[in-house]
Amino acid sequence: MRILFVSLLVVLLALPMQLAAAIPFFDRLPGFTLLVQGDPQLQEKLTSELNELRKNSSALENYEDPADIAHYERGNLEKLLRAQGYYDATVYESVAGNQIFYSVTPGPQYHIKSLDIDMPAGLRAGFSGLPIHVGDPLIASKVLEGVEKITKYLNENACLLNVDVSYQATVIHQEASARLEYRVAPSPEVxxxxxxxxxxxxxxxxxxxxxxxxxxxxxxxxxxxxxxxxxxxxxxxxxxxxxxxxxxxxxxxxxxxxxxxRNHRTITLGVGYTSDEGTGISAAWEHRNVFHRGEKIEVESKLNEVKQTLEGKLTIPRFFHDKQRLTASIALEGEDVDSYRSESLTFSALVSRKISKHRTLSGGAELKFSEVDEKVEGAVEEEDPDENYTLLAFPLGFKLNTTDKPLDAHRGATSALEVKPYIDLRNTNTTFIKNTLQLTAYKTANDWRYKPTLALRLKAGAITGEPNLELPADERFYAGGGGSVRGYGYQELGPRLVEINDEGEETLSDAIGGRGLSEISFEGRFRFTDTWGGVIFLDGGNAYEDAAPKFSDLFWGTGFGVRYITSFAPIRMDIAFPLDRREGIDDRYQVYVSLGQAF
Known part of the structure; x- marks a missing residue:
């Protein structure tokens, strides 16, 4: 069954859009056949561009008769031909039933006979040249590239009060050629x-x-x-x-x-639901100009049946450097899951610095006071089920981000590495290092129908320095849940202990967490309209007692979802099914409703 779902995901993401166009549901416009005499490459280009115009043309919605559509599109084809330098082309259209036939005789392609630039000599001396030359075809996009290059050169190398670059193309029909001249309007240098x-x-x-x-x-x-x-x-x-x-x-x-x-203060309220964590609500307040230089204070609270947090955060931009910022926070958190109950108070300060447009380094300190009550028999000594920790950590991080949107990425990638050494100030013999690496990648086929996006997430973690059960339970790795492996309960994946029930039978305990973590997710995202979209996904993951993460023995979940796309972020609703369902442990499905994509 797992292979079936993987195969279905691959097929749907790789389905050529030409095939989709052949299915009547996908397109109400009549089909068309375009033939260009003697030039198959031009025929392919015109077919592609006409299909693109069909997707983006609101004018076609006003036509129902295929003959009217054909007449309208003939004008579009004539414009496309002139843009490629075919000024003597003829286009004929005919309609048979619900099919349109276009026949194109392109004629000669016009070439540039002469090219001049009307620019002051002092400015012309440093200009490196145009992307178009004498003898080249008169292609509109190349001509406009010339305007852009001259404009960019003048903006970067001259002090002109106004930069106004235009062009004039004089067509010579008898020679199938054209004279092209770029003109820079006179302007004082200031x-x-x-x-x-x-x-x-x-x-x-x-x-x-x-x-x-x-x-x-x-x-x-x-x-x-x-x-x-x-x-x-x-x-x-x-x-x-x-x-x-x-x-x-x-x-x-x-x-x-x-x-x-702008109004510098914002209040936000939110609500979400997952079948494993129940209904959750959130409230936040922020002030983006506390000390009149862009400093920001945020206070946020999140509550659900499993976790409750209250956090205050201060962000100071340009902290001793233009590309450096300080983030200081205090957080109070409570968590009650099947395997443990914890309460913690955390103070942290982190300095991050952009070392390039897409790369950021960070480092800081964190002090966490926590009390952990492990519920699993055998996870701690019976006389000491409550464990108190005072953990001092020094997190170091590196992040690469080339995505276009933080909450709904269509292209680009991210990689985030964090190395976090810990020492317990109550028991200085307890030291460990928590390492996590997460990679994401996004690729969108804008030329395909519904603009499908393939999204990939890969996460690995390793904790070294202490045996598994010597680590605080709330610092171990767990898998499962809406931000991990959908289809399984929150923190339901990972190592379990063998317990003896009242009948003397061996049973498995709740997940106790591990020192290693592996997760992988594939997601196909589709936009049906400007406001509605959908996804199909496949998640895999597990936590391990050993520190080394491994992408074997994974638990897999799959499902689909709906997206309501807002100007800020999509609202998502997913339903997921465990492919490796364990009787008595995993439900048949899980539901997730929240703001933003899964990753």
Whole structure:
């Protein structure tokens, strides 16, 4: 059965969209056949582009008669041909039943006969050249690439008050050629005079000026202004920002950023449900500008039948360095699962630093006071079921993140490594190191129907330094649950002890946790509309008494879900089934309702 589910997942993710288009349910538009005389490559390109236009055209919704659709799409084909340099092409359409036939005679492809750039000589000297040359086909996308390259060059190497690049293509039908000329509109070169911020009320002006990174005397650049606006918006303190540039004077212009501050306080409430943890509620409050320089305080509480947390967190950006931040927190947590009950109070401080656009290093200290009551007979000595710990840890981390969205990634990957050495201050002989590594990857086929995303998650953990039962129960690894292996109960996977029941029979205890952890998840995500989507998934995982993680003896679960897509994050509802169900331990299915993707 497990092989059947894996095969189904692979087939659904790899199903070509041409096959889906052949199924009437997937497409109400009439099918079409396109034939380009003498050019199969152009035929393939036009077919692909016409299919793309069909997916994104709202105008086609107004047509029902296939003849009207054919007439409309003939105009689209003529535009596509001109964009590829075919100015003498002819397109004929015919309709037979619910099928449209297009016949294209492309004619000659026009090439560039001459190419000129009207640019001041002083600026032209350093220009490296265009992506299009004399003799090349007159392809619209290549011509526009030339506009973009000239514009980028001028923004980075000139101080023009206005950068305005245009082009003119003069078609010569008798020669099947064209003269192409790029023109740079005249504009004075200026430098920056005064830089001002207007509209601030609670944010310190010098903090925002430092974010702008434009100073008096700098070479004026519109692209630098755009980048400055983006940096201001990314502070999460600004709702809107506009730029005003004064008239030139003595070769200078003054720049004023007119901003509108956001409301810096937010209250959020949430609710979720999982069949293994029950109904959960959450409430949070945050202030994003406590000390007027972007410092943030967050207070959050989460409650369900298994776990209760209350956490306060202070984040200070630019902590002794522009790319460094300090996060200090205090957390009170209670947890009551089948194998243990714990209460803890944790103080932590973590400094993180971006070493590149996608890479972050972190390090800090954590002090955790905890009381753990192990419920499993034999997990601790009978005369000492309650264990108190004062754990001092020094977490070190590295994170790589190239994803496009944190809560609903469509592309990119992440890798997160944490090494966390512990020492128990109550018993200094107890020392151990907890290591975790998690990898995720996302790939979306935007050209396919429903834009399917293949998501992959891989997690491994190892604890070294102490035997399994000498570790605090709430620090061991467990598998199972909505964020782990769906289909199994929360923390239901992992090592178990043999117990003797009242009848003298051997039974297995509840999961006691382990020193090793292995998890792997595959998920196929589909977007049916702008607001609705669906997923199919396969999860595997287990925890082990030995420290070395291994991807064998895994428990597998599979299922499907629905996504309601909001501007912030998708709301998910999943139903999962255990493929390795254990009689008397695992339920037949599990249900999960929460905010955000599973990973």
């Amino acid at each position: 430098h920056v005079g005064q830089v001002r911020i207007e509209g601030v009320s609670s944010i310190e002006e010098d903090y925002l000026l430092d974010k702008v990174k434009i100073k008096s005397g700098d070479c004026f650049s519109r692209s630098k202004l755009d980048a400055a606006q983006l940096r201001l918006l990314r502070t999460n303190l600004i709702a809107n920002v506009n730029t005003e540039v004064s008239e030139p004077y003595d070769g200078l212009v003054d720049v004023t950023f007119v901003i509108q501050e």
